[in-house]
Amino acid sequence: MFFMLTAKFFQRDVLIVARDLIGVELHWRGCSGIIVETEAYAVEGDEACHTASRPSAREFVRTQPPGAAYVYLNYGMYWLFNLLVKDGPRDGLILIRALEPVGGIAKMKRRRGKERVKDLCSGPGKLAMALGITGADHGTPMCGRSVPVGTGLRLPRAGSSHNVSADVRVGISKAAKHPWRFLAHGNPHVSVPHGKVKSPR
DNA sequence: GGGTTGATGTTC
């Protein structure tokens, strides 16, 4: 397939990559959607990043290639899908938080048990469920030759750029002030609109 | 619309 992101894309500053992922089309085993919301987590100096508390996350960063999928279970029920950034000025993990559904919508509706397209991928737990992503997909390469069939990250067409805004991250208590969430401004498929994140209790 | 609550399991 042409126009796929290469490892080089993920060998840059994690904040730059998180911003640049807005507008990229994520394909996952036949389903697809445009990334409209991301969050950056920095390997160094970010208390909210898994690497701050989990040796297994640091091991993942050490051993996996740029662009690898970091998948984990949150709140005991929801799989969350992240992409690895490394070998650039600032390593990190990028949480994919929302997609605008494009392909395989019937399959997504079935997996989600929802009919409205806006309810399919407007949150990190929702999109993993819609795409059928589980812990079995932890470590999946998303760049290069060993990417699974029907899977990958496709560059947006020239001239289809989104208006990207930055905001605080959702649902964290540590390092909560960093404006490291990126959104396609005004897009109805985001999880929380710009400026609407509640302060942690 | 907005706020609250309960379900659930992996990690350290």
Added chain:
DNA sequence: AACATCAACCCG
């Protein structure tokens, strides 16, 4: 014990 969530339920 904490936790990068969601849907169902209340209230208005």
